[in-house]
Amino acid sequence: MTESNKNVELSIVIPCLNEAETIEVCINKALNFLKENNVSGEVVIGDNGSTDGSIEIAQRNGAQVVHIDEKGYGAALMGAIKASKGEFIIMGDADDSYDFSELMPFVLKLREGNDLVMGNRFKGGIEKGAMPFLHKYLGNPVLSFIGRLFFKIKIRDFHCGLRGFRNESIQKLELRTTGMEFASEMIVKASIFKLKITEVPTILSKDGRSRPPHLRTWRDGWRHLKFLLMYSPKWLFLYPGLILLLISTLLFVMISINPIHANKLTFDLHTLTYCGAGIILSYQILSFSFLSRIYAINQGLIPVEKKFLNLFKFFNLEKGLLAGLFIFLIGFLQSLNLFMDWRQEGYGRINDLSASFRTLIPSIVMIIIGIQTIFLSFLSSIIGTIQKIKYLEEEN
Structure with missing residues (x-):
C-alpha cells in the first residue's frame, strides 16, 4: 500500500538479492501489519541484482522495488531508504528470520520521539539453530561490547538486522559503507551525532531459505571491527x-x-x-x-x-x-x-x-x-x- 508523501508514516525496507524463497512471506507479513494496525505505509524492496524472480514476486505482492546497481548490503539499504516516503523506516532482512507482523514496539518507540530503535535478539529470544554458535557466543557479544566501550552506547545487540529509525535523522548522518558494516555505521554515527537511541526485544527465527546466507563470519566480522576502530x-x-x-x-x-x-x-x-x-x-x-x-x-x-x-x-x-x-x-x-x-x-x-x-x-x-x-x-x-x-x- 503506497500513499502520498504526506500520509506515509512508515516505510518497511527490505534488502534483496535472490530471495525468491522468502520474499513473498516477508512482504505479506509487512503489508498485513500495516493494515491490521491502521498504519499508513509502504513496503520498499532494495534489489541488488536478483535473477531468481524475486523482483517479479515483490511487485506482484504490492511492494515497491528499487533497483540498486552498487553491490552490497549497505548499498541496497541506502538506495531503498532514499526512495522511501515514510516519516519512519523499519528495515529487516528478507530471509524471514524477523517477523514483520510484530513491528508495533518499534513504531511506538519512534512515535515517542526516538531517532533509532534497535531490536535486541538476546532479550527477545533466539530460536534454536537461528544463529551460528560463533555469532551467538563470540562475534555479536564481543563486537557489541567493543561498540559500547568505544562509543558509550547502551545497546546490547549491535548487529540486529531489525531496526527502526526516523527517516530525516538517518539521512543527515550521510551513511557511506556499502557492506555488512553498514549496521555498525548507523549506530556509531547516531551516537556520535547525539541521536536518541533505544532498543526493544525481538525474536530471531531460523532462516527460511534453503541456501546459505550472504553473511561471511570472519570476513564480515573483521569489517565490523575495522569500522569500529576507524571511527574511534x-x-x-x-x-x-x-x-x-x-x-x-x-x-x-x-x-x-x-x-x-x-x-x-x-x-x-x-x-x-x-x-x-x-x-x-x-x-x-x-x-x-x-x-x-x-x-x-x-x-x-x-x-x-x-x-x-x-x-x-x-x-x-x-x-x-x-x-x-x-x-x-x-x-x-x-x-x-x-x-x-x-x-x-x-x-x-x-x-x-x-x-x-x-x-x-x-x-x-x-x-x-x-x-x-x-x-x-x-x-x-x-x-x-x-x-x-x-x-x-x-x-x-
Whole structure:
C-alpha cells in the first residue's frame, strides 16, 4: 500500500538479492501489519541484482522495488531508504528470520520521539539453530561490547538486522559503507551525532531459505571491527599512544640516570634504546590521533567540537615550529657536546661508553621528535585550515 508523501508514516525496507524463497512471506507479513494496525505505509524492496524472480514476486505482492546497481548490503539499504516516503523506516532482512507482523514496539518507540530503535535478539529470544554458535557466543557479544566501550552506547545487540529509525535523522548522518558494516555505521554515527537511541526485544527465527546466507563470519566480522576502530581515534591511536608513552618515558628517565637492577636482571643501554624507540613511536601514534580527528571533522564523519578546535588558538603553526626547533636544538647541542668530547680524545675509542650512550640516546630521541614536531605542525595546519576558517567565521 503506497500513499502520498504526506500520509506515509512508515516505510518497511527490505534488502534483496535472490530471495525468491522468502520474499513473498516477508512482504505479506509487512503489508498485513500495516493494515491490521491502521498504519499508513509502504513496503520498499532494495534489489541488488536478483535473477531468481524475486523482483517479479515483490511487485506482484504490492511492494515497491528499487533497483540498486552498487553491490552490497549497505548499498541496497541506502538506495531503498532514499526512495522511501515514510516519516519512519523499519528495515529487516528478507530471509524471514524477523517477523514483520510484530513491528508495533518499534513504531511506538519512534512515535515517542526516538531517532533509532534497535531490536535486541538476546532479550527477545533466539530460536534454536537461528544463529551460528560463533555469532551467538563470540562475534555479536564481543563486537557489541567493543561498540559500547568505544562509543558509550547502551545497546546490547549491535548487529540486529531489525531496526527502526526516523527517516530525516538517518539521512543527515550521510551513511557511506556499502557492506555488512553498514549496521555498525548507523549506530556509531547516531551516537556520535547525539541521536536518541533505544532498543526493544525481538525474536530471531531460523532462516527460511534453503541456501546459505550472504553473511561471511570472519570476513564480515573483521569489517565490523575495522569500522569500529576507524571511527574511534581515541581507542585506535590516543589511548595506546598514551600508555606506550607513559611506560617508555618512565623507564627511559630511570635508566638514563642509572641502570635498573632486579635480582639477576639488569636493564641498561639496550633497554634504554628500546625505550627511546617507544617514545618516538608513541609520539607518532599520538600525532595520528590528532591528525585523524581533524580529518574526520573536515569530512563530516564526526561533529565539530569547539573544545577541540580551541586548540588552534594555542597550537598554531608558528608555536609548533618553535617547539619543534627548541626540542631539536636541545638534542643537537647534546650531540655536539659529545662530539667535542670525542674530539678531545683524538677521535679514538671512547673510554666511558655507558655514560656516552646515556647522553647520545636521549639526544637522538629529541632530534627526531623535534623534526617530527616541525613537520606535524605544517601538516596539521594544512589539513586543519578549512575547519579553522569555518570556526573563526562562526566566532565572528
